[in-house]
Amino acid sequence: MRLTYLGHSCFLVETAKARLIIDPYLNDNPAARIKAADVQCDYILVSHGHEDHSGDALEIAKRCGATLIANYEIAEYFGAKGAKTHGMNPGGGHDFPFGRVKLTLAHHTSSHNAGLNPIYMGVPCGLILQADGRTLYHAGDTALFMDMQLIGRAGLDAALLPIGDNFTMGPDDALTALEFLKPKVAVPIHYNTWPPIAQDAGAFAARAAKAGHTVKVMKSGDTLDV
Numbered sequence: 001m002r003l004t005y006l007g008h009s010c011f012l013v014e015t016a017k018a019r020l021i022i023d024p025y026l027n028d029n030p031a032a033r034i035k036a037a038d039v040q041c042d043y044i045l046v047s048h049g050h051e052d053h054s055g056d057a058l059e060i061a062k063r064c065g066a067t068l069i070a071n072y073e074i075a076e077y078f079g080a081k082g083a084k085t086h087g088m089n090p091g092g093g094h095d096f097p098f099g100r101v102k103l104t105l106a107h108h109t110s111s112h113n114a115g116l117n118p119i120y121m122g123v124p125c126g127l128i129l130q131a132d133g134r135t136l137y138h139a140g141d142t143a144l145f146m147d148m149q150l151i152g153r154a155g156l157d158a159a160l161l162p163i164g165d166n167f168t169m170g171p172d173d174a175l176t177a178l179e180f181l182k183p184k185v186a187v188p189i190h191y192n193t194w195p196p197i198a199q200d201a202g203a204f205a206a207r208a209a210k211a212g213h214t215v216k217v218m219k220s221g222d223t224l225d226v
């Protein structure tokens with residue numbers, strides 16, 4: 001399983017049988033080095049409705065004919081706009097041709113157009129992706145929660161964890177998350193995209209190393225084989 005970090009919370013995941021994009025947000029993403037038009041994939045995984053996780057989902061789904069996998073409300077929303085979708089909900093897993101996806105809890109909010117006329121986009125989720133004998137956890141946007149201990153029982157080869165603070169866990173809580181999840185490697189996400197979530201990922205990695213965890217800081221465009 002090869003991960004390419006595309007900035008913010010967006011990753012391209014290449015498995016033996018399919019290419020997936022998680023939380024597609026490229027065109028308006030200050031940290032992205034490519035645009036939505038540059039992406040080729042078979043599946044799109046969306047953790048929650050906020051535009052910084054789903055902003056380019058429809059464009060990519062339509063152009064690539066990719067199947068969008070997300071909670072029921074997000075799947076119905078994009079389905080009504082013409083995307084091929086597969087709806088799920090937290091606690092549920094499904095076997096796809098490339099492997100298994102299970103949606104997990106996340107403590108956050110989830111809507112589209114969060115101004116005067118917000119559209120309800122179901123509950124926010126995390127994602128567990130199993131493919132090629134590897135298990136990946138993308139936490140989405142979330143606070144720290146005790147049930148991460150249950151997620152860790154899946155035996156995580158890699159965990160993608162927000163550290164930005166303000167909207168999600170900050171570095172202190174992300175360190176506790178590492179204790180709960182015990183991934184072989186963790187990658188910090190959802191930081192430095194805008195000033196309110198500015199963080200020193202290198203300092204976080206150093207603190208994690210002192211506590212016995214492996215954290216890899218990825219720049220936009222970097223790849224990691226899991």
Ligand code: NI
Pocket residue numbers: 048050053108109141167
């Ligand atoms: Ni969010």
Ligand code: MN
Pocket residue numbers: 050052053141167190
């Ligand atoms: Mn976000």
